[in-house]
Amino acid sequence: MSEPTPITKDPKEVVKLFREMGLVGAGGAGFPTYFKYIKPTPILIVNCEEGEPGYEADKLLLRKYADEFKLIFDALYEIFGFERIVIGAKEKDKELLDPLKESHGFEIVYTPSKYGFGEERWLTKAVTGREVQGRALPATVGVTVNNVETVFNMYRALFLGEPVLDKYVNVYGEVAEPRVYLTPVGAFSVDMLGATGIDTGRGHHLMVIDGGPMMGDLVDLRTHAILKKTNGLLVTDKARYVADQAPFRPLPGQPAPTWDDTLPEIMTKLGLRRYLDWHPEDFLDVRGQIRRVRIYLTHTLTPIVKASVPCVRVGDKVKRGQVVAKPLEGPLEDIKTLSVAQHASIDGTVKEITDEYILIEQD
Numbered sequence: 001m002s003e004p005t006p007i008t009k010d011p012k013e014v015v016k017l018f019r020e021m022g023l024v025g026a027g028g029a030g031f032p033t034y035f036k037y038i039k040p041t042p043i044l045i046v047n048c049e050e051g052e053p054g055y056e057a058d059k060l061l062l063r064k065y066a067d068e069f070k071l072i073f074d075a076l077y078e079i080f081g082f083e084r085i086v087i088g089a090k091e092k093d094k095e096l097l098d099p100l101k102e103s104h105g106f107e108i109v110y111t112p113s114k115y116g117f118g119e120e121r122w123l124t125k126a127v128t129g130r131e132v133q134g135r136a137l138p139a140t141v142g143v144t145v146n147n148v149e150t151v152f153n154m155y156r157a158l159f160l161g162e163p164v165l166d167k168y169v170n171v172y173g174e175v176a177e178p179r180v181y182l183t184p185v186g187a188f189s190v191d192m193l194g195a196t197g198i199d200t201g202r203g204h205h206l207m208v209i210d211g212g213p214m215m216g217d218l219v220d221l222r223t224h225a226i227l228k229k230t231n232g233l234l235v236t237d238k239a240r241y242v243a244d245q246a247p248f249r250p251l252p253g254q255p256a257p258t259w260d261d262t263l264p265e266i267m268t269k270l271g272l273r274r275y276l277d278w279h280p281e282d283f284l285d286v287r288g289q290i291r292r293v294r295i296y297l298t299h300t301l302t303p304i305v306k307a308s309v310p311c312v313r314v315g316d317k318v319k320r321g322q323v324v325a326k327p328l329e330g331p332l333e334d335i336k337t338l339s340v341a342q343h344a345s346i347d348g349t350v351k352e353i354t355d356e357y358i359l360i361e362q363d
Helices: 011-020 033-037 057-064 066-080 091-097 099-104 119-128 148-160 189-194 200-205 263-269
Strands: 043-047 084-090 107-111 143-147 166-173 179-184 206-210 217-219 232-237 283-285 292-296 323-326 348-353 357-361
Touching (some): 011 148, 066 099, 084 119, 091 107, 166 189
Parallel strands (some): 179 283
Antiparallel strands (some): 166 179, 206 232
């Protein structure tokens, strides 16, 4: 069987492809991927830090699909002229990831196993020794940073012609077994959790954090849907923990976690230590059990990123992978039209269209 080849090796066509395939930062930011590649930098850092306590999906992706990552790395070297492609990870994961150095020739730089606020900045310094000043971006010092799952989506777009339809989501906490779910983009969290036996009928007793305990957001389980940038759901019991709008409060008598704490120290201070140590061997695919999705027209609150424009109507039948919203018209380089296409992640019928999302349900 012949080795897969990229659909195109023309840099501008690749940038356009990333836009049409709906790629955004899967690591929590949701920034359109294509825009970072309009002006390539000498160095690409693949962020596998997974700084929020309890995250495992990126490491699992790297290990399970190492061959695919080798293909996309080689393609990016050739197409965009990168001088270095470096994986950034935490020292605690050295044993898991070091075999990839020998088997696939990956360059991996390890950083201290602490929660890293502003990870892109100190990861850039760890790899290059260069400081990112003020509110500047890593590109100002010759660095592009992409999350592991984002790069995997780049592989799927460039080698398979597939848009972003699915999401890998860490689900841990008060669950029967912590797992990394493979679910359609836009799946309602209550449906996704219910697909594997979590008692969502008592959802009013559950507290769900979209993200980790340090920077995640408290969500309404009845309405919350998975975004392209959703990394994890931390499920706890309201009766056991008290949450702010974002991070957990420390336990009584415990000092608050700080950015200088190790991940175990953070979890201990929050009373969540038992949620930290898990290393899944595979993904839990619940895509076949999801019957409705809410496809958001933008996957970030960053104001410069614009909402996509719906191109379907209520009542339309759509197929998985079909474009349901297009990016704004305009040159790729125009920041005023910064947006990507959105796609149906299940077969179904368009039930609702608002300024924020498109609701699709299976018949």
